[in-house]
Amino acid sequence: MSNRRRPAWDNQYRIRYLRSPAWFSRRDHWFIEERRRAGALRCALCLGPGTTRTLELHHLDYHGVTQTPVGWRAHERHKDLMALHPRCHEAVHQLIDRDRALSGLVSRRAASAQAIARLRTKIARFVESAWSA
Secondary structure: OOOOOOOHHHOHHHHOHHHOHHHHHHHHHHHHHHHHHHOOOEOOOOOOEOOOOOOEEEEOOOOOEEEEOOEEEEOOOHHHEEEEOHHHHHHHHHHHHHOHHHHOOOOHHHHHHHHHHHHHHHHHHHHHHHHHO
8 A cells, every 4th residue: 555646647536526515515524613613724834823714624534425325424423533734635645655664654644744854854944044144
């Protein structure tokens, strides 16, 4: 198993599910619930503030996503999704895609958590060097 992204042309999840009414409804519900839980919307990587228009949701687990003969069903648990700015989201995917250790982990959740931890370290070093310059 690999945590690498499959090409869009070969990925029903990317070309169909992420454009489905089921996903948009689940996405809207996730943001409402997150605001209720946390009080504000923040990127899980850079921790910067965001809105429903400036944040994307990253799947940590796909168990709630199913395709049926009548369409997609979106029953992801709240904890199976996390909000990321588009650039942060892409950085997480790029790191998982190119790092053999991360892409080979059995758990997508573990791969995402490790990628975010590494990227946060890089961000912290960059900010530290910028402040000391």
